[in-house]
Amino acid sequence: MRALVFDRQGIDNLSVRSVPDPNPGRGEVLLKIMRAGVNPVDYLTVTSLKVPLPHIPGTEFAGVVQEVGPDVTGIKPGERVALYTRFFDGKCDMCLKGKQMLCRNGGRIGVDVNGGFAEFIVVKDTTVFPFTGEWELAASLSVAALTAYHALKEANVGMGKVVAVLGASGNTGMFAIQLAKKMGAKTVAVSRKRWLKEMGADVVTGYEEAEREVRELTHGRMADVVINSLGASFWEIGTSLLGLDSTLVTFGVMTGNQVRLDLSKLYSKHIRIIGTNRGSLEDFRELIEVCSDCRVRVWKEFSLEEGKDALIELSSxxxxxxIFIDPTK
Ligand SMILES: [Zn+2]
Incomplete structure (x- = not known):
């Protein structure tokens, strides 16, 4: 099969090569990958994260079941599936608490083991779920939508809460807006992209006006939840939007990971800051239902051969x- 591979880290070291076809073993499924989403974690995988070499990146993808291994029941060749793209042992204390994303013996497909920037992949049958939506949405469930959904759940988003999303037009941002809306929240998309209105944002505001807009919307009470997936450069703006008894969720550091924190504001307003990291298998099961009619704004789709451009365009x-990679092109 063809796959996007690198032997040494660096975007320029990526190339499409012919590698041995994977075969499904006991409890495994061979998948023909139809679409792979491109995320910041893929960029970091190719440039700086500790990964096995040579390596195939790609943490987010969906496809068609091509073949199933011995003992696999409940899933058949030809089925369209979405994937929970982490592996986990199902036995450690984190797994027993239902936190498979923190499995002590687990890891990320596409980072710790080969990923989905390839024609085919073998995965565990416990991680594939039938999903008949469009391919771009199916692929987005693995990382972008799951991360947003889990973050909103951890922040107890519900009816009437005001949720401000920084970088709302980004991979997780567009899902955070849609899912918060489904949970009954009022949503503030901090972004220049007006199309977020069509995705359910009650207010779309630029960064300079964000504090004033949130103040107006909430009559001075400010946001109950702020989602910061962008990191350090947006820390001040994010914390300026927080109201009393509010929660800030963070799960991305594309603009840096060192911030200054005013502890007096933190305790006087009773603010919680929580970190999240994708989501659990149960979150994924729920997401497939909750997000079955979610929308994806597609900007560009690349072939495997154009994989390098796909990663570079991420920071355009x-x-x-x-941005997606279509391995069938
Ligand atoms: Zn575990």
Whole structure:
């Protein structure tokens, strides 16, 4: 099969190569990958994270079941599936608490083991779920939508809460807006992209005006939840939007990971800051139902051969939606 591979880290070291076809063993499924989403974690995988070499990146993908291994029941060749793209042992204390994303013996497909920037992949049958939506949405469930959904759940988003999402037009941002809306929240998309209105944002505001807009919307009470997936450069703006008894959720550091924190504001307003890391298998099961009609703004789709461009375009100032790799091209 063809796959996007690197032997040494660096975007320029990526190339498409012919590698041995994977075969499904006991409890495993061979998948033909139809679409793979491109995320910041893929960029970091190719440039700086500790990964086995040579390596195939790609943490987020969906496809068609091609073949199933011995003992696999409940899933058949030809089925369209979405994937929980982490592996876990199902036995450690974290797994027993239902936190498979923190499995002590687990890891990320596409980072710790080969990923989905390839024609085929073998995965565990416990991680594939039938999903008949469009391919871009199916692929987005693995990382972008799951991360947003889990973050909103951890922050107890519900009816009437005001949720401000920084970087709302980004991979997780567009799902955070849609899912918060489904949970009954009022949503503030901090972004320049007006199309977020069509995704359910009650207010779309630029960064300079964000504090004033949230103040107006809430009559001075400010946001109950702020989602910061961007990191350090947006820390001050994010914390300026927090109201009394509020929660800030963080899960991305593309703009840096060191911040200054005013502890007096933190305790006087009773603010919680929580970190989240994708989501659990149960979150994923729920997400497939909750997000079956979610929308994905697609900006560009690349072939495997163009994989390098797909990763470079991730940080383009022109970016206006999601980037995908289509391995069938
Ligand atoms: Zn475990």
């Amino acid at each position: 100032s022109e970016r206006n939606g999601r």
